[in-house]
Amino acid sequence: MPLKQRIYKGQQDPSSVQRGQKGEMSLYLKTPNKSMSARQKLETQLTENNIVKEELDLLESANIVYKLIGPVLVKQDLDEAKATVTKRLEYINGEIQRYETLLKEMEKKSDQHREVLSSLQQEFQKAQGMAVGKV
Amino acid sequence: MAEKGNMNVEHVDGVARLREEHEKVVKDCESRIQHWKKVSGDYEALNDRLETLPEQLSYDIMVPFGPLAFMPGKLVHTNEVTALLGDNWFAKCSAKQAQKLVSHRMKYVKKELDDLSKTMKNFEARVSLAKNLESMSASKGDYVDIREDAGNNEAALTKGKQRIAHKPNSKPKLDAVLDLKEEEEEENDEGSRKSVLTEEELWARLDELEKLEELQDEQDRLSDNAEMNGEDTSSSSSEEEEKEKDGQAETRVNGLSLKPSWSSAPHSKVPPSVDGKEDEDDDDEDEGDCLPTIFFSHTVEPKKVRINTGKNTMLKFSERKEQKEHSKRKKKNGHSHHELHKITTPADIYRLFVDVKNGEPIPRKSILKSRSRENSVCSDTSESSAADFDERRMIGRSFSHDEATHSDTSDGITEEDSPTAVPLHPSSKFEAFSGTVVEKDPMPLAVPHLTIAPPALPTILERKQEEVAPDPPPPQEPPKRVSKFKAARLQQK
Numbered sequence: 001m002p003l004k005q006r007i008y009k010g011q012q013d014p015s016s017v018q019r020g021q022k023g024e025m026s027l028y029l030k031t032p033n034k035s036m037s038a039r040q041k042l043e044t045q046l047t048e049n050n051i052v053k054e055e056l057d058l059l060e061s062a063n064i065v066y067k068l069i070g071p072v073l074v075k076q077d078l079d080e081a082k083a084t085v086t087k088r089l090e091y092i093n094g095e096i097q098r099y100e101t102l103l104k105e106m107e108k109k110s111d112q113h114r115e116v117l118s119s120l121q122q123e124f125q126k127a128q129g130m131a132v133g134k135v
Numbered sequence: 136m137a138e139k140g141n142m143n144v145e146h147v148d149g150v151a152r153l154r155e156e157h158e159k160v161v162k163d164c165e166s167r168i169q170h171w172k173k174v175s176g177d178y179e180a181l182n183d184r185l186e187t188l189p190e191q192l193s194y195d196i197m198v199p200f201g202p203l204a205f206m207p208g209k210l211v212h213t214n215e216v217t218a219l220l221g222d223n224w225f226a227k228c229s230a231k232q233a234q235k236l237v238s239h240r241m242k243y244v245k246k247e248l249d250d251l252s253k254t255m256k257n258f259e260a261r262v263s264l265a266k267n268l269e270s271m272s273a274s275k276g277d278y279v280d281i282r283e284d285a286g287n288n289e290a291a292l293t294k295g296k297q298r299i300a301h302k303p304n305s306k307p308k309l310d311a312v313l314d315l316k317e318e319e320e321e322e323n324d325e326g327s328r329k330s331v332l333t334e335e336e337l338w339a340r341l342d343e344l345e346k347l348e349e350l351q352d353e354q355d356r357l358s359d360n361a362e363m364n365g366e367d368t369s370s371s372s373s374e375e376e377e378k379e380k381d382g383q384a385e386t387r388v389n390g391l392s393l394k395p396s397w398s399s400a401p402h403s404k405v406p407p408s409v410d411g412k413e414d415e416d417d418d419d420e421d422e423g424d425c426l427p428t429i430f431f432s433h434t435v436e437p438k439k440v441r442i443n444t445g446k447n448t449m450l451k452f453s454e455r456k457e458q459k460e461h462s463k464r465k466k467k468n469g470h471s472h473h474e475l476h477k478i479t480t481p482a483d484i485y486r487l488f489v490d491v492k493n494g495e496p497i498p499r500k501s502i503l504k505s506r507s508r509e510n511s512v513c514s515d516t517s518e519s520s521a522a523d524f525d526e527r528r529m530i531g532r533s534f535s536h537d538e539a540t541h542s543d544t545s546d547g548i549t550e551e552d553s554p555t556a557v558p559l560h561p562s563s564k565f566e567a568f569s570g571t572v573v574e575k576d577p578m579p580l581a582v583p584h585l586t587i588a589p590p591a592l593p594t595i596l597e598r599k600q601e602e603v604a605p606d607p608p609p610p611q612e613p614p615k616r617v618s619k620f621k622a623a624r625l626q627q628k
Contacts (some may be wrong), residue, residue: 045222051243052221055236059226066217066225073225081224088222 033107039099042092049089056082147272154265157258164255171248178241187228189214397440 056078059065064079066073077082191213197206209482216233217225478484 048221051222051240055218055220055226055239058223058235058239059228059232063232064227065220066227068223068225076224085222085224 010127032103032110035099035103035106039096039103042096042099046089046096049085049092053082053085055088056085147269150265150269150272154262154269157262157265160258161255163264164251164258168248168251171244171251175241175244175248178244182241183239185216185230185234185237190214407531529550 056065059078061078063078065076065078067076067081067084068074192211193213194210196208196210197205200206215227215232216230217227217235218233220226220236226236478487
């Protein structure tokens with residue numbers, strides 16, 4: 001194959017691979033953002049539920065507790081409410097941890113891909129340089 | 136310097152950005168604090184309402200009917216409050232209980248407020264720090280001349296080791312003192328204007344120093360012989376230091392790049408010791424020049440001949456050039472390079488122009504040293520046997536001729552060189568001193584370091600052949616050099 005063609009091909013290959021990598025990279029960039037926003041939401045819910053729990057503790061049994069489900073205020077038992085809130089709290093904590101691990105993984109993967117991308121870019125540039133030089 | 140400058144520039148940018156980021160955080164904190172303050176106000180109002188609500192069983196109020204109408208109505212069950220606990224949880228409670236809830240929430244809000252205010256204070260402090268840093272880095276724009284930042288520290292350091300003109304004939308210490316003071320002042324001031332001043336001062340100083348050097352050279356020459364004899368080469372290093380100090384104070388201009396040397400001078404004081412060394416080296420060169428004996432400023436003279444014509448042997452040549460180059464490079468390259476070919480102190484001469492080395496790296500000794508005297512062709516060192524002396528004289532004369540052709544500077548250098556060359560050949564009088572060794576000796580040794588050396592070699596070789604050849608003993612020396620002298624020696628032998 002003539003030199004030019006070979007060079008061109010070589011150039012193309014890295015670039016195509018690069019594109020693929022870049023696509024992945026964008027994926028790796030977006031996912032962490034999503035995870036981050038979700039995690040922040042969870043954080044707010046966590047604080048809120050903590051307050052609810054504390055306030056429920058402040059209440060006495062005489063107080064009637066309602067839960068808003070859609071447009072309806074449903075009567076709840078104080079103890080039940082407390083239990084529900086506690087469970088919700090645990091659930092939220094678990095979700096947060098899950099998102100944390102997910103974020104870390106995403107970060108690692110993105111780093112790896114970044115390295116691959118950079119190496120590909122280098123090859124690409126080299127190929128370009130060679131082509132230029134040879135030409 | 137350039138590196139440092141670059142670093143400074145980067146620092147300035149980085150610091151500016153850092154400051155901006157800090158300020159952003161501070162603003163964010165402020166907004167949040169505002170929000171929480173509002174919430175706190177609301178809760179307080181709520182608290183008051185809950186306080187007063189149960190006072191009456193019912194209240195007559197105007198009830199809002201839609202967005203535009205009101206209806207008279209009554210507010211009943213004033214003690215029953217359905218409170219939102221958060222996360223779609225409601226609780227029916229009395230007003231008092233509601234108050235408890237409210238106070239509980241208030242606690243939380245207060246906590247948040249406190250945290251935010253702490254953070255804000257923290258970042259405000261950082262912002263101020265960044266601002267200061269920025270101003271500092273901006274001020275030291277041209278740290279090339281004088282590093283004000285470093286200067287302060289260095290000033291402290293240099294103060295301790297401020298060099299004093301130790302050389303007997305060294306330039307008046309006033310210069311050094313003045314320079315030091317100036318430098319200190321410069322260092323102390325961190326204004327950008329300082330750099331400007333320093334440059335001007337530098338130029339003025341250079342001029343002054345040049346004049347001083349000329350005067351001193353004359354004086355030194357006269358007294359050099361006496362001094363050289365008296366001084367010990369062993370203390371050359373100390374002398375060098377002194378010289379360096381002097382040199383720093385003085386303009387080192389002997390043909391050496393004024394600017395670089397000058398700039399180095401202030402730097403020497405200001406910059407870290409490493410730089411100081413470089414400066415010192417520069418100074419040494421200059422000082423060497425200052426010293427009556429060595430003028431490193433001479434143009435590339437084909438050979439460095441030690442001429443003993445009543446003066447110390449001369450080291451001609453391109454040493455000066457080399458030195459100049461070195462001094463210039465020194466600024467860039469740093470100390471090591473400098474050391475190699477730079478003759479900042481008399482000791483350097485010995486080191487560099489080891490033409491006298493006889494196969495061994497025998498450091499030259501100044502002619503002042505007894506050994507050198509024997510070997511040196513200097514009239515001062517006429518301790519050597521008469522024969523040797525005559526021989527040397529012969530050699531010296533030939534060199535002197537060359538010297539005469541050269542400027543004074545060369546004489547100065549040669550003078551020093553001769554002493555250095557002489558010491559190399561301590562024991563064997565004749566051979567040790569065939570000493571004109573100086574000529575090329577430095578070249579071979581200097582070759583690796585000095586770029587000039589190679590070119591000089593050929594010329595020097597030529598000259599050497601004309602003049603007395605250097606001692607054969609030093610195998611390192613190019614054989615050509617010793618042609619004449621060798622012949623003479625052989626004859627004598």
